[in-house]
Amino acid sequence: MGSLWSSDQSNLSEEQLALIQSKSIDQIIRKEAWIIKNMVKLLLLGASNSGKTTFSRQLQLIHGSGYSEDERRGFKSKIFQQVIQDLSAILQDMSDNQVEFQDPLNTEVADVFLKISNQIMQGSMNTRLGLLMMELWLDPGVKLSYQLSLNSKADDSTAFFLDSLTRLADPNYIPNDEDIIRVRVPTKSVSEITFHVKGIQFMVTEIGGFGCERGKWISYFDDVSSVIFLAAISDFGQVPSGGIEESLNLFESICNAPTFKDISMILFLNKMDLFLKKIQAGARVMTAFSNYDGVEGDAKAMALFALKQFMDRNQTPAKLIYAHFSCAIETSSMRFLFSALTDMIIRSHLATCGMY
Known part of the structure; x- marks a missing residue:
């Protein structure tokens, strides 16, 4: 079967060509209308x-x-921003609720973390920041503060990303399916x-x-x-x-x-x-x-x-x-x-x- 626009149409008049084109457009419109009508x-x-x-x-x-690799990379800054904000919120809750670090040295670690996180570009992560966050998240006092916040503002992705800090801090990190599912983007x-x-x-x-x-x-x-x-x-x-x-x-x-x-x-x-x-x-x-x-x-x-x-x-x-x-x-x-x-x-x- 030949195309509607085959070379056989070279001898057709403009009126005949216009009629063929009109029928072709009508077919496309009917097809699209059928798709829309039958779409859920x-x-x-x-x-x-x-x-x-x-x-x-x-x-x-x-x-x-x-999601393509480029689309996955696009989620990195959102994930980094979220995990930094979540840990900062947990540390603030510790201060508000007078929860102590089990390791007193982590008081200084927390100060350094907050200082660096405020200095680097929003939504970015580096190795030093990742190591500081890992050290803080391992402290039982931080875990206790997180547990206390479960009844209020902590959500289902907070612990997941904090538990994944080693992977997130890797320079070659690319978000996987679960990361994309869990990151919060209103x-x-x-x-x-x-x-x-x-x-x-x-x-x-x-x-x-x-x-x-x-x-x-x-x-x-x-x-x-x-x-x-x-x-x-x-x-x-x-x-x-x-x-x-x-x-x-x-x-x-x-x-x-x-x-x-x-x-x-x-x-x-x-x-x-x-x-x-x-x-x-x-x-x-x-x-x-x-x-x-x-x-x-x-x-x-x-x-x-x-x-x-x-x-x-x-x-x-x-x-x-x-x-x-x-x-x-x-x-x-x-x-x-x-x-x-x-x-x-x-x-x-x-x-x-x-x-x-």
Whole structure:
């Protein structure tokens, strides 16, 4: 079969050529319209620090094209900046809580670390700084300060990067998949990921969780197949409880919005690993939620209580809400979860199209 623009067309009139070109353009438009019509569009929403960006990166690694070496190098400065800030915060907590270094000499080491970290270019690391940080992180007093902060501002990536200082301080260091998954980079804009599963094209749109970004959501509501909502279950038991209240209120507003009346929702109660650590550290759900009547320290009871708080915000009994407990930093478990999730979405999508 010859091309539409083969040499046989040399004797055609301008009118005939224009007609052929018009038909070719129509074919392209119809093809693109078919792709758009049959595309599964997912909206990824949630409050700040819920794990949306980690979720998106997992999708990129599992179903997308992954990250090139240049893209991986681009994460280095963010990782260095984060680990330096985290250790500085732990040292400040030590001072505030009057926690002592087990090795008195580390008081001077801490002073040198803080001085050097303030002098070097932000987001950079050198061998001397890395050695100072390793020395401090090995001190039991620093570890104690970190444990005490688990109920407040420490997160799931702090210890991971501090435990990896030897690797990070290597001049030839290039971030691996787990580094990319764990580094904190707040979503301040709109990003899209497209991928194919079993012949179906997916487009996941992630939107920043900060208040200033939420006004942009409305423009992404058209033709949405489902809404994925992430909430950090680790915010339960945290005082003040503003983080979880923000997630609950946001979930309620989205779940009951007229725009999403007939749209299913997929709720991920994320950061289960940090939630369990907080329970082990003595976090009390009852402190923030007086209606909790379960046993403090019972992880299952507390997790189910957290789930019920979200489900109770739904005012439409017939609305489909699929709930999952997740740990977005664990690639193996997320791979299994994504597989089940995409299968469910594909079945629902084909049923909507009358093909299932």
